[in-house]
């Protein structure tokens with residue numbers, strides 16, 4: 001019996017030994033694939049002074065070179081200078097501040113960096129960007145936004161985070177409940193400040209900034225910087241380095257935009273005709289009012305289009321599902337109010353349609369900036385009725401450009417004074433359908449869209 005036991009032990013030992021030898025042999029015979037390590041030092045992001053782990057994140061994100069705002073902002077932020085950055089939408093603004101901050105924070109520690117965002121969607125997006133660019137570090141980023149429960153946020157804060165991306169209201173609630181404190185903050189980022197101004201967040205923003213340590217680095221980013229914001233900058237920032245990329249009041253050059261004059265009661269009919277004619281990948285439609293977003297969605301649904309809505313009357317969960325579904329391409333049409341107009345980075349939006357003319361000219365630039373991002377071409381169509389003439393004038397004055405008027409052939413127009421001076425002419429169709437352009441009626445002073 002003892003002999004049998006010993007034999008069994010021997011067999012077991014032999015089999016284990018053999019496996020080990022085999023493993024060793026196979027490794028020698030088949031050495032693991034030599035993975036070509038990217039040459040970090042040669043990468044165009046390296047000379048900016050970023051830590052290697054951040055450059056690696058830029059490489060793994062497929063960024064070949066820094067954008068203009070990144071080339072200018074990153075070295076300044078690394079040197080802990082205050083910065084005011086104004087840049088056209090879709091120019092890589094988020095990475096311009098997130099990358100140098102991650103590089104400076106370096107390792108997990110205390111809550112040292114606060115980013116304020118005007119909307120929950122933007123806060124979510126910027127949180128994801130911080131997590132992406134810090135994936136080779138142990139830094140932790142928390143998203144603190146309204147519309148969801150407090151419990152999970154409290155747990156995350158209690159565990160310890162380095163960066164908090166927050167909307168102002170919910171952040172103040174946490175501060176009042178003492179579930180967050182600001183005493184270790186070294187960097188404050190005020191992002192999309194013009195939107196915060198529009199949304200009435202300025203008192204909250206000022207209050208939060210006052211609660212942070214005086215010795216801090218402050219960065220202020222905004223697509224446009226009106227005088228009220230320059231005033232805030234003087235108050236909150238010390239000797240800021242100013243970066244102004246491109247014209248403040250222009251749409252991205254990659255967006256082709258035009259106007260479709262139409263009687264108000266025919267807007268829906270025209271929209272359906274345009275959607276039927278257009279060869280679109282995804283369309284973001286803006287309405288001024290939440291109720292109109294719902295009305296348009298229902299109408300489109302009866303015309304066999306799948307459309308979802310995004311506005312502030314929808315729950316946070318519904319907003320998130322709508323945005324995610326649209327981003328993933330689960331449906332092609334999203335109808336939104338201006339809550340989605342700023343900053344949202346949804347790649348591949350081929351068309352933006354303004355069902356209503358935005359009352360605020362800046363919103364026109366922001367809305368049409370949702371397409372044509374990251375150097376891809378996009379089209380922005382605005383349906384405008386006679387009662388919106390003043391808003392169009394204001395937009396054209398704001399962007400200092402007259403916008404091409406387009407009239408569809410083979411569409412039964414009801415009478416509108418807007419169409420009186422135009423002749424209908426043969427439609428010109430360009431590549432992917434961007435609507436019909438009346439070739440002979442094109443005013444001389446507008447830039448024709450690229451073929």
Ligand code: AMP
Pocket residue numbers: 062063064065066067070089090091092093094095343344345347373374
């Ligand atoms: P943002 O202006 O921050 O909303 O960024 C717009 C888009 O540009 C995002 O999808 C980024 O991932 C992308 N992006 C940012 N920096 C670069 C870069 N250097 N090269 C290519 N794409 C970039």
